Amino acid sequence: EAGVAQSPRYKIIEKRQSVAFWCNPISGHATLYWYQQILGQGPKLLIQFQNNGVVDDSQLPKDRFSAERLKGVDSTLKIQPAKLEDSAVYLCASSVTSVGRYEQYFGPGTRLTVT
Amino acid sequence: AQSVTQLGSHVSVSEGALVLLRCNYSSSVPPYLFWYVQYPNQGLQLLLKYTTGATLVKGINGFEAEFKKSETSFHLTKPSAHMSDAAEYFCAVSGGAGGTSYGKLTFGQGTILTVHP
Numbered sequence: 001e002a003g004v005a006q007s008p009r010y011k012i013i014e015k016r017q018s019v020a021f022w023c024n025p026i027s028g029h030a031t032l033y034w035y036q037q038i039l040g041q042g043p044k045l046l047i048q049f050q051n052n053g054v055v056d057d058s059q060l061p062k063d064r065f066s067a068e069r070l071k072g073v074d075s076t077l078k079i080q081p082a083k084l085e086d087s088a089v090y091l092c093a094s095s096v097t098s099v100g101r102y103e104q105y106f107g108p109g110t111r112l113t114v115t
Numbered sequence: 116a117q118s119v120t121q122l123g124s125h126v127s128v129s130e131g132a133l134v135l136l137r138c139n140y141s142s143s144v145p146p147y148l149f150w151y152v153q154y155p156n157q158g159l160q161l162l163l164k165y166t167t168g169a170t171l172v173k174g175i176n177g178f179e180a181e182f183k184k185s186e187t188s189f190h191l192t193k194p195s196a197h198m199s200d201a202a203e204y205f206c207a208v209s210g211g212a213g214g215t216s217y218g219k220l221t222f223g224q225g226t227i228l229t230v231h232p
Binding site: 004031033040041042043044048056091093095102103104105107108111 | 166225
């Protein structure tokens, strides 16, 4: 089966500009996650969707970050305006929700550099 | 609340030597535990997982890990390192089914494994 797709793979922007990332999960996966991975750290969950509803966005900086998952499939994560500290890899992951299937499958990530 | 501590941000071994990457966790509920590997410029790939049942779990590429509840540990081992094992490894914890932390992964800081010829 096709894996989690993300685009773009790399993005360089100046601070105060806006940027958007796109994720297409594995077909049939109801749960979608966005993580932020700062260099030298483990991924940190930003937001979790179940179908097109938000399950957990407690770690999302809502003054500048937004995310949506229309129709319960693709998702976009937006940053506006970007700050230097937003430089990181943004990972998308998806999983099924049935009991006994706990694995999250990760996409290749988008590496964001804010200058 | 849950957390993960990986002991050693860098581990270096010779090809053919034992690989041991240490992970300790904290969880207020019975944990589900995972090891992921990340190669440069790639996403995370699941190596193995513990949910319930047998405490010694085997994963891909010859890796295995043992869940020790009394030590709150989930160390990753491989008997003989290969050059292709060089990567960054992440331990992660989530809560079990029915809990509020179910499906929410908390990752450790990562351990970079270097394999020398």
